[in-house]
Amino acid sequence: MSRFPEFLPWQRDLASAWLAQRDRFAHAWLIHGMAGIGKQRFALASAASLLCAQPLNGLACGQCQDCLWIASGNHPDTRRIRPDAIALEEDITEASEDAPGPAPGKNPSREIRIEQLRALESWFNTATHRGGWRVAVLYPARALNVVSANALLKVLEEPPANTVFLLVADAPDQLLPTLVSRCRRLPLPVPSEAASLAWLAEQGVQNPQEWLAAASYAPVRAHQMATSTEQACPDWVADLLRLATDSPMNADVGTLADQLEKVSADVWIDTLQRLFVDLSLARAGLPVRYYPALRAIKGVGNQASAANLAQASRWLAQQRAVAGHPLNAKLFVHSALQRVLQACRRVANA
16 A cells, blocks of 8 residues: 655645646646755645545545545556666556566666656557546656657657646756756745754654755755664764874775775765865855764864865766766775865865
């Protein structure tokens, strides 16, 4: 039994006003905004609301037959299009009309395959169950490769009747421009800090302020971090700053490299980027943003030069492009840590 998708507290007013236009709804919407604020949940709750037989203020009632089907994951008029890897992580069984999963022995794809879009053709040609909407939720849109993106573009150029596509993306500029042009855009704002902290507290997160800061003030991401890791700031960050303080010129990063080799490159690079924002803020005499409980940041920030910190920040941003497929993971981690420590080196008159 799937959990019924509901809007987060900071989404309800926007969703109600938006869904009130359902009688003249666009056939494709691009729902976008900062990562970790609940865009996917917004899209799934929107699909439930569009299919609800008796919506209340535009939102799903949660009690009608359509809502019961949604809750069970078996509504005939909705589909999720997402990579096989994400489907497995979510542990949701696909309906029989959907494209088959990966072949035995192959790793699940992290892209949206063209077969998944082709499998929708029979669905498009079937009448909707109650003569209402048919809703396809596609996420994340960046997982579309060139072939599947063009296939979707052809569908949107001649959209099936009574069908709404809800695409979810962090950044529209990462998508095919012609695809974006076929969608109406719905930007979702970052919730206020007060709303985020209140929600995290309701979810039972201890020290929500630390988790929210570490997650770039994205509450859904903060909740995911709090339920999957032990600390808002990983221990290896403190170890790295200790090396930067004690012996940045000849520090041995081997032990840290061994630890980070087991961590996804996207994760540790993201953490380092946040750390360097904090170091730059400390260097400028401003309050840190992401890891306020890490007192060593002030000392390391003060000993480094602003120029070196800025250069390292730009370098880390460049590494994101190759983070998913480094030629040698251990060498990649080792060189990154050395580059970071070099930027943190004490300079004269720092």
